[in-house]
Amino acid sequence: MKIASFNINGIKARVGALTDWLKEAEPDVAILQEIKSMDENFPREIFEDMGYNVETHGQKSFNGVALLSKLPLEDVTRGLAGAEGNGRDGGDDEEARYIEATVVGDKGAIRICGLYLPNGNPVDLDSTGQPVPGSKYDYKLKWFDRLTARAQELLAEEQPFLMAGDYNLIPQPEDAKRPEAWKDDALFRLESRTKFRRLTALGLYDALRLRNSAPETFTFWDYQAGAFQKNDGIRIDHFLLSPQAADLLTDCQIDAHVRAKDKPSDHVPIWVDLDL
């Protein structure tokens, strides 16, 4: 079973690039981020005509996640528990960033968690260096805590699951062409990386690093300053696998060539193949 994640940066602008890649890559499941569309405006028929079931969790203009699957999407849930009602998440995930569903393959089921973790910039700190409550950076760090809580719940079930998407997080210096340029950025600051490390330390596996130790392996290149041509990128789109899912992993790849096509997203797809 081939499961892919792709931050498409706007479905309206990406219908062509997305359908081209789907035809070429033929994933069984595609986890999408930044659809930037309300549910009723998502062009679901285009993907249904390609044989995909479609579940969206959208909002107007910003964020928004979706699942496309050739197999039925069961027990779909939208939003991540634990919102605080701090005005930014409205107490119930005002920002559409999370969706879950179960897919059943020939050899068993897997719970698929699709996420678009907050960017977190600008980093807003008080005089003691603590993130300002209610700031974007604070929201990012708290969102990590909520995701970690959900991972703990799922790990207790001891079943295959994965959490995939745009984590807006550079795990290590080798995951950026120019790590020094990111040292004070919410994508690389120590508080953010500590949260990511705490999540993986529960016992989740970074699928790419189970299969690939090649240098300069990135999933995002800024549109500006010819970043892709210089391979001035970062690795921020990740598949984290539960132990039971990691046991099924047969491959993990990044489709970097997609970034060189017409009207590309600034992210490229990353996918895993599981023996399911």
Add this chain to the structure above:
DNA sequence: ATGGTAGTCCAACTA
């Protein structure tokens, strides 16, 4: 320090 690009949807925000 600014502006460089892109998407959404026409003002400004997000990345």
